[in-house]
Amino acid sequence: MKICIINGPNLNLLGRRETSIYGSKSFELFLPELKDAFPELELEYFQSNHEGQIIDKLHETGFSGYKGIVLNAGGYTHTSVAIADAVAAIEAPVVEVHISNIFGREEFRKSSLLAKHCKGSISGFGLESYRLALHYFLSLKPRKLGFGAHK
Template sequence: MEILLLNGPNLNLLGRREPGIYGNRSFEDYFPELTAAFPDFTLTHFQSNHEGQLIDKLHEVGFSYHGVVLNAGGYTHTSVALADAVAAINTPVVEVHLSNLAAREDFRQKSLLGRHCAGSISGFGLESYRLALHWFQQQRPKRVGFRV
């Protein structure tokens, strides 16, 4: 299965940015663990601080990949355009967040993306990605572009 792990703004700073909230490991350090844990998956990752690049990547893979694990960062709460892109594609998307959004500021507790996603996982740090991949593993799609 081909799965894209798509990271939004400021996630390139993981391990350095507010480690009390986001942890002290970079995504690049964690990614090899995911590829080793899911040998039957073809995992790729992409990060951008630019909304349009995230949308373009969703359009690129959204009709051919088996899944997307999306950590949209701050765009989760602000981007109608990114929510529309998730709604427009056939590939299922699982929304992930490192921190527990319910325990954060009021503005972080609303996701514009969640209603278009197969599910949302938050609060487990980098392990949120692994949990999302376990969900895809359980789906065992019979065709590319299944939609839940």
């Protein structure tokens, strides 16, 4: 199952930027942990500080056989109608993630233009927010009927 993780602006600075909010680990160090924890998923990672590149990546992955997208649009979450429109337009389901609890921060961060177009939103669990999103996509995987299986 192919899943694309897309990170937006300033997330290339994880581990160095406001560590009291975003933690001390870079995403480049965290990604191998995700790949080890989810060997059944084919994870692709993309990061850009540019709105148009994020939109292009959503278009590329949203129609090309990916079973899901984990999107942390960073500050664009609160401002980008264009990214929200891209999420609404694509076929692949999107889970919105945030490292910090956006509802416990500044007023402008408490709204998401993307949320209504996403399957769900996860925030406030640090980098574990990504792991929770991947668990959601795994839950969609068809299972054999039996003890504990979902019908």
